[in-house]
Amino acid sequence: xxxxxxxxxxxxxxxxxxxxxxxxxxxxxxxxxxxxxxxxxxxxxxxxxxxxxxxxxxxxxxxxxxxxxxxxxxxxxxxxxxxxxxxxxxxxxxxxxxxxxxxxxxxxxxxxxxxxxxxxxxxxxxxxxxxxxxxx
Amino acid sequence: xxxxxxxxxxxxxxxxxxxxxxxxxxxxxxxxxxxxxxxxxxxxxxxxxxxxxxxxxxxxxxxxxxxxxxxxxxxxxxxxxxxxxxxxxxxxxxxxxxxxxxxxxxxxxxxxxxxxxxxxxxxxxxxxxxxxxxxx
Amino acid sequence: xxxxxxxxxxxxxxxxxxxxxxxxxxxxxxxxxxxxxxxxxxxxxxxxxxxxxxxxxxxxxxxxxxxxxxxxxxxxxxxxxxxxxxxxxxxxxxxxxxxxxxxxxxxxxxxxxxxxxxxxxxxxxxxxxxxxxxxx
Amino acid sequence: xxxxxxxxxxxxxxxxxxxxxxxxxxxxxxxxxxxxxxxxxxxxxxxxxxxxxxxxxxxxxxxxxxxxxxxxxxxxxxxxxxxxxxxxxxxxxxxxxxxxxxxxxxxxxxxxxxxxxxxxxxxxxxxxxxxxxxxx
Numbered sequence: 402x403x404x405x406x407x408x409x410x411x412x413x414x415x416x417x418x419x420x421x422x423x424x425x426x427x428x429x430x431x432x433x434x435x436x437x438x439x440x441x442x443x444x445x446x447x448x449x450x451x452x453x454x455x456x457x458x459x460x461x462x463x464x465x466x467x468x469x470x471x472x473x474x475x476x477x478x479x480x481x482x483x484x485x486x487x488x489x490x491x492x493x494x495x496x497x498x499x500x501x502x503x504x505x506x507x508x509x510x511x512x513x514x515x516x517x518x519x520x521x522x523x524x525x526x527x528x529x530x531x532x533x534x535x536x537x
Numbered sequence: 538x539x540x541x542x543x544x545x546x547x548x549x550x551x552x553x554x555x556x557x558x559x560x561x562x563x564x565x566x567x568x569x570x571x572x573x574x575x576x577x578x579x580x581x582x583x584x585x586x587x588x589x590x591x592x593x594x595x596x597x598x599x600x601x602x603x604x605x606x607x608x609x610x611x612x613x614x615x616x617x618x619x620x621x622x623x624x625x626x627x628x629x630x631x632x633x634x635x636x637x638x639x640x641x642x643x644x645x646x647x648x649x650x651x652x653x654x655x656x657x658x659x660x661x662x663x664x665x666x667x668x669x670x671x672x673x
Numbered sequence: 674x675x676x677x678x679x680x681x682x683x684x685x686x687x688x689x690x691x692x693x694x695x696x697x698x699x700x701x702x703x704x705x706x707x708x709x710x711x712x713x714x715x716x717x718x719x720x721x722x723x724x725x726x727x728x729x730x731x732x733x734x735x736x737x738x739x740x741x742x743x744x745x746x747x748x749x750x751x752x753x754x755x756x757x758x759x760x761x762x763x764x765x766x767x768x769x770x771x772x773x774x775x776x777x778x779x780x781x782x783x784x785x786x787x788x789x790x791x792x793x794x795x796x797x798x799x800x801x802x803x804x805x806x807x808x809x
Numbered sequence: 810x811x812x813x814x815x816x817x818x819x820x821x822x823x824x825x826x827x828x829x830x831x832x833x834x835x836x837x838x839x840x841x842x843x844x845x846x847x848x849x850x851x852x853x854x855x856x857x858x859x860x861x862x863x864x865x866x867x868x869x870x871x872x873x874x875x876x877x878x879x880x881x882x883x884x885x886x887x888x889x890x891x892x893x894x895x896x897x898x899x900x901x902x903x904x905x906x907x908x909x910x911x912x913x914x915x916x917x918x919x920x921x922x923x924x925x926x927x928x929x930x931x932x933x934x935x936x937x938x939x940x941x942x943x944x945x
Contacts, residue, residue, distance in 0.1 A: 550705070738868045
């Protein structure tokens with residue numbers, strides 16, 4: 402497993418009138434962490450599109466929310482790659498408070514597909530990209 | 538099962554640079570449909586908080602994305618109540634294009650908890666709310 | 674002046690932990706109303722891009738917020754075209770509560786440029802589009 | 810003038826189907842920079858509410874967009890305090906690319922009011938907060 406953690410600060414934009422982080426915001430945080438996990442391995446959305454003609458598209462998610470995050474919290478958002486093959490790219494993702502007791506906020510699992518940018522259809526991941534994703 | 542469908546138009550705000558609907562936007566659409574499903578049964582977030590001291594908080598979600606929605610699409614977003622007991626409120630949710638071949642976009646399942654607004658802890662749903670949720 | 678008003682319901686996604694509508698949400702609401710004002714005149718973002726090679730891009734805004742909108746409010750969002758020439762497309766925009774005393778929430782003025790989609794540079798609006806924008 | 814700059818990375822969530830940053834995202838970026846400018850001076854939204862009973866609410870904005878930001882750009886977002894009195898808190902805000910030619914993206918001016926949290930009405934800024942805002 403390739404471990405990766407990205408810090409996220411909670412701003413007003415992320416919260417809702419129930420004074421907690423709005424549920425869709427957690428999916429934005431998890432996508433930021435996935436993007437940074439890819440960037441750390443030399444993979445960039447624009448380059449993937451221009452050089453390989455592929456898009457990274459979320460096709461599946463399971464998430465369990467354990468406690469709410471709140472305004473001004475600093476969070477650690479994980480994006481661990483647990484499977485990277487020609488057919489699948491799976492991340493194990495968790496969110497926890499970065500400070501104090503590091504309370505878990507969310508556990509999730511996300512499944513990202515390789516989509517051919519021109520045809521809009523799924524295809525296998527290019528071997529080059531898989532190579533970068535698997536590099537220890 | 539209590540069936541409920543809510544129409545959603547896709548605007549620029551919902552899309553991303555890959556020219557499809559951004560993944561977190563689907564979770565916003567599904568929350569709108571749940572809110573309207575509750576409103577159709579006479580349940581309102583503010584009243585739930587003021588009268589019963591409870592918040593509706595998403596604690597679990599599973600979603601499978603089948604095809605991307607795009608700018609200007611009109612979508613039908615479902616929020617069918619499949620379980621409403623003192624301990625659980627479960628929605629079956631789907632998103633499909635509202636026009637043409639009504640292509641399925643997303644299948645999901647969402648689990649909404651009753652949270653005590655003052656203590657921030659889970660509690661059972663008030664009997665009154667459950668009564669409204671179960672009314673055929 | 675070409676008057677146009679679009680209804681918008683406030684959901685949790687639009688609010689923040691101060692229990693009011695988050696400021697950027699008003700700009701999303703105003704863009705929805707502009708999009709619908711264009712659609713009502715037979716103008717669509719995708720068609721503008723494919724047929725004329727142009728994008729609608731906000732280049733200027735002035736807004737004054739008079740009172741906060743809140744969760745579950747139904748709002749009337751105005752997008753009145755006050756100038757449509759080859760060089761400029763200006764909207765006068767207001768937001769007010771749609772019910773009760775119809776309290777004003779926001780007054781704004783937005784300036785939308787015609788951008789050449791291929792070159793990313795400003796250009797004059799195509800005469801066809803201006804014709805549709807000016808039709809009484 | 811109290812200068813303050815905050816870095817912001819552009820993610821998919823911030824962009825739209827025109828392949829540029831969506832206009833409302835710039836207002837989210839500017840609010841993050843204002844929040845961090847306040848935090849740098851020891852001012853926090855929650856503490857302002859609990860200790861002083863006040864909210865920071867945007868009441869006016871003027872913005873001019875000069876060039877679009879794009880996916881993966883790193884931006885410098887400014888939040889310079891240009892006026893801090895009992896009656897007014899004004900920020901001069903700019904956004905520019907943080908790398909390369911540091912191209913200007915946006916110039917803006919934002920006016921933030923002190924709102925009494927309990928009554929929802931404007932009031933003067935507490936002297937303590939003004940003291941912190943004016944500290945060189």
